[in-house]
Amino acid sequence: MPVIIEIDDKDQLLEREGYIYSFDRHMYVHKPKKKAFSMECVEDRSLAELIERIAEPPSVVGVWQLYFSDENPPSQSLKEDIAISLGG
Numbered sequence: 001m002p003v004i005i006e007i008d009d010k011d012q013l014l015e016r017e018g019y020i021y022s023f024d025r026h027m028y029v030h031k032p033k034k035k036a037f038s039m040e041c042v043e044d045r046s047l048a049e050l051i052e053r054i055a056e057p058p059s060v061v062g063v064w065q066l067y068f069s070d071e072n073p074p075s076q077s078l079k080e081d082i083a084i085s086l087g088g
Helices: 002-016 039-044 047-055 076-086
Strands: 020-022 027-030 035-038 065-067
Touching (some): 002 047, 027 039, 035 039
16 A cells, blocks of 8 residues: 555656656656656656656756666667657
8 A cells, every 4th residue: 555655646746846647658748847757667766766856957958858667668769759759
């Protein structure tokens, strides 16, 4: 049961920070900040890790920061396709 509570806390954190869940991509997306977290990433990371990632400044201005699970990362071409589909 604590896992469910923690996932709910993570969802609330992301929504409070302005992230919107994209059902077609299964990601939390913040277009103005150009950041997105896959659902697997949200599930795999601790609340503290998510807070750190949310607070990270962009590595390159105008380039999407996409966060995925370490266990099953997508290919570079899929990351590029996702960034394009998100608007940039």
